[in-house]
Amino acid sequence: MYTNCIDDDVCNRDPAIDEIMTNFVVANNKRMNFTWETDSKKWENWENDKLNIEVKEKHSIIHVPNGKFIYDYVAQHQNTTNYGLIFDIKNSNGTTNYRYQVLYNSTAHFNSTDSLNTKIASLARGLDEAIVKYANGNPNSNTEFKIDLKDFPELGFEGYGKYAMSYYSPTIFFCISMVIFINILSTIVSEKETKVRYSMEMMGLKKSVYWASWAIVYIIYYILNTFFMIILGKLFGYSFFVKTEFMVTFVVFFFYGIAMGSAAMFITTFVHRTKTAVLIGISILIIGFVINYAFGGETSCYMLWSDDVNPLYRKIFSYFIPFFNFTKVFLDINNRAGNNYNMATAMIIDGKEYKWEDLSNKPETTMSNIDSYDVDNLEPTVNGLYYLLLNTAIYFILTLYCDNIFRNVYGNRKPLYYFLLPSYWKNNNSYISDRDWLSNTQRKYKSKVRLNILDDDVKEHYKYTCNPKLNKDPVKIVNLRKIYGRGKNRKVAVKSLCLSVKKNIVLALLGQNGAGKSTTMNIMSGLSPPSSGDILIYNKSVRKNPEAVQAELGICPQEDILFKDLTAMEHLKLYSGLKGAEDSSELDEVLNNRLKAVQLYTVRNARSKTYSGGMKRRLSMIISTIGDPKVILLDEPTTGMDPVNRRYVWRFIEEFKKNRSILLTTHSMEEADALGDNIIIMSNGIMKAIGNSNYLKNKFGNGYHISAIVDPVNVEAFKAIASQMVPGIHLADDSAGALMYELDYDQTNYIPRFVKYLDENPDNYVNSWGMSQTTLEEVFLNVIHDESNRKFKEE
Numbered sequence: 001m002y003t004n005c006i007d008d009d010v011c012n013r014d015p016a017i018d019e020i021m022t023n024f025v026v027a028n029n030k031r032m033n034f035t036w037e038t039d040s041k042k043w044e045n046w047e048n049d050k051l052n053i054e055v056k057e058k059h060s061i062i063h064v065p066n067g068k069f070i071y072d073y074v075a076q077h078q079n080t081t082n083y084g085l086i087f088d089i090k091n092s093n094g095t096t097n098y099r100y101q102v103l104y105n106s107t108a109h110f111n112s113t114d115s116l117n118t119k120i121a122s123l124a125r126g127l128d129e130a131i132v133k134y135a136n137g138n139p140n141s142n143t144e145f146k147i148d149l150k151d152f153p154e155l156g157f158e159g160y161g162k163y164a165m166s167y168y169s170p171t172i173f174f175c176i177s178m179v180i181f182i183n184i185l186s187t188i189v190s191e192k193e194t195k196v197r198y199s200m201e202m203m204g205l206k207k208s209v210y211w212a213s214w215a216i217v218y219i220i221y222y223i224l225n226t227f228f229m230i231i232l233g234k235l236f237g238y239s240f241f242v243k244t245e246f247m248v249t250f251v252v253f254f255f256y257g258i259a260m261g262s263a264a265m266f267i268t269t270f271v272h273r274t275k276t277a278v279l280i281g282i283s284i285l286i287i288g289f290v291i292n293y294a295f296g297g298e299t300s301c302y303m304l305w306s307d308d309v310n311p312l313y314r315k316i317f318s319y320f321i322p323f324f325n326f327t328k329v330f331l332d333i334n335n336r337a338g339n340n341y342n343m344a345t346a347m348i349i350d351g352k353e354y355k356w357e358d359l360s361n362k363p364e365t366t367m368s369n370i371d372s373y374d375v376d377n378l379e380p381t382v383n384g385l386y387y388l389l390l391n392t393a394i395y396f397i398l399t400l401y402c403d404n405i406f407r408n409v410y411g412n413r414k415p416l417y418y419f420l421l422p423s424y425w426k427n428n429n430s431y432i433s434d435r436d437w438l439s440n441t442q443r444k445y446k447s448k449v450r451l452n453i454l455d456d457d458v459k460e461h462y463k464y465t466c467n468p469k470l471n472k473d474p475v476k477i478v479n480l481r482k483i484y485g486r487g488k489n490r491k492v493a494v495k496s497l498c499l500s501v502k503k504n505i506v507l508a509l510l511g512q513n514g515a516g517k518s519t520t521m522n523i524m525s526g527l528s529p530p531s532s533g534d535i536l537i538y539n540k541s542v543r544k545n546p547e548a549v550q551a552e553l554g555i556c557p558q559e560d561i562l563f564k565d566l567t568a569m570e571h572l573k574l575y576s577g578l579k580g581a582e583d584s585s586e587l588d589e590v591l592n593n594r595l596k597a598v599q600l601y602t603v604r605n606a607r608s609k610t611y612s613g614g615m616k617r618r619l620s621m622i623i624s625t626i627g628d629p630k631v632i633l634l635d636e637p638t639t640g641m642d643p644v645n646r647r648y649v650w651r652f653i654e655e656f657k658k659n660r661s662i663l664l665t666t667h668s669m670e671e672a673d674a675l676g677d678n679i680i681i682m683s684n685g686i687m688k689a690i691g692n693s694n695y696l697k698n699k700f701g702n703g704y705h706i707s708a709i710v711d712p713v714n715v716e717a718f719k720a721i722a723s724q725m726v727p728g729i730h731l732a733d734d735s736a737g738a739l740m741y742e743l744d745y746d747q748t749n750y751i752p753r754f755v756k757y758l759d760e761n762p763d764n765y766v767n768s769w770g771m772s773q774t775t776l777e778e779v780f781l782n783v784i785h786d787e788s789n790r791k792f793k794e795e
C-alpha cells in the first residue's frame, strides 16, 4: 500500500505518485507479478468503514489515505501486507525532492531468509526507476532522491490474552480443582484426627457407607464447580468454552474433578494428621502445576506419544495420574476450539466448533510439522475421558481397600486378604458359646502372669472369669494384653487382664494415669486390636466380630468427639439414625427426656461448639446411651463437670444401669464410691484389687478414725475408758491431749456405745471430738503403694 501523506490527515491524492506507481507496475509486473488495485473508493470512507479493506490478491498495490492508515491496517491485519510506501514529493527552488519511506514486514516470511535482501532491493530499484521515468517526463526539474527503510511499526501482540488463556488453561483449571482436592484431604483426615469418624463407626456406620456418603457430597461439589467454571469461561468469552459443546466441557471438567477427588480420598487412608494432609495437597498442587505448565504446550503434552517413548510409561501415566489425562483431553479439544497461535504465520487462529462426536476423533494437532511426537500414536480424545473414569474407579477401590488394611489412629487394621474371609461377606453375628470361647481363648492366648502373686480376690476373680461353669456374665475379658511400640519404645499397657462384668451393675475402673484403663476400653470397643487375649460381649468376640460387638455397645470416649456445627439434638438424631432407630415422636420423647436428665434440654438446639467442657461431656455421655445398648463404656464421663451437674449425671447412670452393664473409668474416688457396685483398682496394666467400696475400705483401709481433745490431766483416765468401751482399740496418735484412735471394721459394733459416751461426755473429760471413715482415696493410695504389689512383675 502506498500514500502521499506522511501526516495523519486525509489529503488529496497526488496524481504524480499514481503515475510513479503506474510506472512501477508496468515495469515490474512481469518480474514481481503485481496487480493494480483500481477501486480506490474503498478507502475514501475509510474513517467509517475503518480498515475493512481486504487485499484479495497476494501482490496488489493500493493507494491508502495516509501513514496512519498503514500503521492501523498492519495492526489489524498482521502479516498480510508486505510493504507500505509513504511518498513525500516536494519542490523547492526548482528542485524536486523525491523522498519515500519503505515500511516493510521483516517477519512476514518467517521461514524465508530472503525478505530483506532481494525483495526490498528489488522494490527500491523498481521505485527509483519509476521515479526517474516520471522525472524524465518533466525535464524542467532537478531531482533528488531520499529513501528511508523502516520495519513495520512494532505492535503489541493483541491476541496474546486470548492465546494465553488457551495455553495456560490446563494449569488454571487444574489449580481451581485443587481447591476441592485439598478440602477433601483436610476434611476427611481431620475426621480421623478428631476421631469423629471412629465414633460414628462405633455407632454402626459402615466404612463403605462412610466413603459413599463423602463421594456423593464431593460429586455434588464437583458438579457445582464444573458449572461455575463453564459459566466463568463463557462469561470471559474464552474460545474453549464458547466453541465447545456444553456436554463436552461438562464431562471433561466433571470427570477430571471426580478422578482427583477419588485420588484425594485414597491419600486420606494413609495420613493421620490434618496438617500433613494439607502439606501433601499443596505439594501435589505444586507438582501438578509444574507438570500442567510443562504439558500445557502441545509438544510436551504429546511427547509421551513419540515413537521413542516406551508405551508402558504412557499407560502408567494414563492409569494413575488424572491431571495428565486432563491435560491431554483439554489440549485435544483446545487445539480445535481454542484460540491458537500459529507459529508459521505468527497469527492467532480462532477456534472452531467442537461437538460431542468430535471426542471420538484423534486430536487435530497444530504443530505436526515438529517431530516430537507421532501423530499416528495419539489416541482419540474420548480415551482420555475413559482414563479419567478409570482413575476414579482405581482410586476409589484403593480407598476402600487401603482404609481397611492401613492402621487407623488406634493401630487397628484388617489383614491384606480381608475381603477373602467369609466373615467379610456374610453378616457374621455368629453366637459363640461361653464354654467354647473360654476354652479356645485360654488355649490360644496364654496368661503371662503367675496367679500366685496376685491379690487373693483378684486371683479368685480371674479363676471365676475363666470358669465356664460359673461365669455366665455378659462381658468377659480373658488374658487381655496390649503392647504398644517396639524395642526401646515397647510398652505393655495391659498385662493379661481377666475380668467379667455382670448385668445391672456399674463397674468402676480406678487407676493412675497410664494404668491401662482407656486401653482396655478401646479394645472392648473394637477400636484398638488386642495383642493377645480376647473379649466376649453377649457371646460375640471382639477379635472375630468387632462390628457385632459394637452393636451391643454404647461408648463415651475420653475425648469429646462431637461435630462442632451440630446441635445436641442433631447429634442424638444422627447417632440414633446410625444405630438404626427410626425418627418418630417416641424417639423425640426419649431423647428429650435424656437431655432433661442431664440438664441439656434448654440448649438442645445450640451448636455444640458453643458448649462448655462440662456440657460437651454430658452430651457425649448421652450419646453413649443411644440405641439402648446392653453394655456401656464410660471413659471419665464427668471430667470437668461441676458438682451439681455431676450429680445429675450420676443419677442418670444409676437409673440407666438396669438390665445393662456399665463400665466406668474415673479419677474421682467420690464418683467410684457413689456409682461403683464393684470397683477395680488397676496399676501398670494389672488388676490390683477388686470388690465393692465397703469391702475395699475394710480390706485396704484403716476402718474408722475417732479423734478427741482431752485435758492433759484426764488423758490416762480417758484412755482407760476408751479401751474398756472398744476392746483392742488402737491409739494411733497421742500428742498433748489430742488423741487419735483407729477402729477396724470388726470393731464397728462398739462404735455406737463409744460415740454415745463421747457425745454425752458424763465425766467431762472430752473438750471436743470427731469421727471419720477411711475414704476410697486412702484405699486407692494404699493399694497402689502396697509394697507387695510393687514386687509384682509380669513374667
Ligand SMILES: Nc1ncnc2c1ncn2[C@@H]1O[C@H](COP(=O)(O)OP(=O)(O)OP(=O)(O)O)[C@@H](O)[C@H]1O
Residues within 6 Å of the ligand: 484, 485, 491, 492, 493, 511, 512, 513, 514, 515, 516, 517, 518, 519, 520, 558
Ligand atoms: N497409642 C499408643 N501408643 C503408645 N503407647 C500408648 C498408646 N496409648 C496408650 N499408650 C500407653 O499405654 C499406657 C496405658 O495408657 P492408657 O491410656 O490406657 O492409660 P489410662 O489408665 O487410661 O490413663 P489415663 O487415666 O491418663 O487416661 C500408658 O503408658 C500410655 O502411655
